Amino acid sequence: MKHVMKLAGLSLVVAVLVLGIIGCGSDDVSTQTNTTETSTDSNTTEYLPVKVGMLATDDLLPLWVADHDGYLADAGLDVEIITFQSPMESRAAMTAGEIDGLMTDMVVATQLSAAEGARSVTLMQSAPAGILASPGSGITELSELAGVPIGCSSPTILEFIVDRALTDAGLSEDQIVFESIEKLPVRLEMLMSDQIKAAALPWTLFQLATQQGAIPILDQDQAAGYSSTVLVFRDGFLSQAGARETVVAMLEQWDRGVESINADPTVYLELLVEKANLPEPLQANYHFRTYPKSGTPPQGQFEEIVDWMVSKGYLKESIPFSNLVF
Numbered sequence: 001m002k003h004v005m006k007l008a009g010l011s012l013v014v015a016v017l018v019l020g021i022i023g024c025g026s027d028d029v030s031t032q033t034n035t036t037e038t039s040t041d042s043n044t045t046e047y048l049p050v051k052v053g054m055l056a057t058d059d060l061l062p063l064w065v066a067d068h069d070g071y072l073a074d075a076g077l078d079v080e081i082i083t084f085q086s087p088m089e090s091r092a093a094m095t096a097g098e099i100d101g102l103m104t105d106m107v108v109a110t111q112l113s114a115a116e117g118a119r120s121v122t123l124m125q126s127a128p129a130g131i132l133a134s135p136g137s138g139i140t141e142l143s144e145l146a147g148v149p150i151g152c153s154s155p156t157i158l159e160f161i162v163d164r165a166l167t168d169a170g171l172s173e174d175q176i177v178f179e180s181i182e183k184l185p186v187r188l189e190m191l192m193s194d195q196i197k198a199a200a201l202p203w204t205l206f207q208l209a210t211q212q213g214a215i216p217i218l219d220q221d222q223a224a225g226y227s228s229t230v231l232v233f234r235d236g237f238l239s240q241a242g243a244r245e246t247v248v249a250m251l252e253q254w255d256r257g258v259e260s261i262n263a264d265p266t267v268y269l270e271l272l273v274e275k276a277n278l279p280e281p282l283q284a285n286y287h288f289r290t291y292p293k294s295g296t297p298p299q300g301q302f303e304e305i306v307d308w309m310v311s312k313g314y315l316k317e318s319i320p321f322s323n324l325v326f
Contacts, residue, residue, distance in 0.1 A: 062257030
């Protein structure tokens with residue numbers, strides 16, 4: 001009975017969290033070009049208004065801080081941050097031109113670029129997910145996952161991370177087994193109840209599962225080299241006069257936010273709780289990640305993801321790195 005009550009409580013927490021978790025997207029991504037013209041004086045840069053979309057995760061915290069602490073306003077920037085309830089909603093808004101930029105992962109960024117509609121302007125955080133074993137599995141190492149079905153979904157960045165991590169651990173292709181569980185709350189509950197022995201989960205759920213007794217198999221530091229979250233802008237926005245200057249100015253304030261967070265992240269716990277809808281179990285001892293300053297997304301990571309997507313049939317043909325970044 002206690003086990004059932006524990007899972008019921010966990011379900012309520014996950015229902016809040018899942019609204020802000022990175023998900024997957026299809027290959028059918030189309031983009032509408034924003035044809036709005038912005039007039040600028042030849043001697044004066046006029047920053048464009050910017051709408052940035054995201055899910056309720058901690059990846060965009062430096063921009064929230066830049067807004068909250070007045071850095072954006074002081075720089076003369078008009079940046080609206082829009083939080084979406086699901087990956088599908090955010091991507092639909094991006095392709096419809098309702099937002100100019102989107103915080104996302106490298107698989108989605110590649111899909112958007114493949115549609116000749118978007119480019120990544122900066123990395124934001126390291127790999128967005130890790131791997132855990134269930135509390136009763138007895139599994140403590142990646143090598144022990146040979147032949148073990150791993151809860152995941154495809155085509156997603158989580159699938160890529162699992163594939164690469166297990167390959168690096170010495171597993172052959174036929175030893176890497178995925179169990180498709182699309183819904184993150186279901187995946188988490190199945191892991192915690194030992195219905196599956198392992199699962200890939202985004203970091204917020206990763207922390208929650210760890211607190212509940214799941215065993216970290218691929219943690220934040222181990223996953224960091226596999227991929228990054230990125231900020232993607234529509235070509236329709238980037239082609240406008242003043243767009244480059246606007247993006248550069250915004251990223252300068254992003255860097256100020258990074259410096260503020262890394263100096264003392266606890267100052268911004270209340271802001272993160274509010275913006276990312278962190279549930280109570282994570283509020284007392286939330287593990288802040290160290291944020292990198294803005295910079296070109298790692299070429300090697302993007303190229304490896306593109307090659308992987310082509311090999312899996314998720315992408316029809318390869319895309320050069322120069323077409324993926326701005």
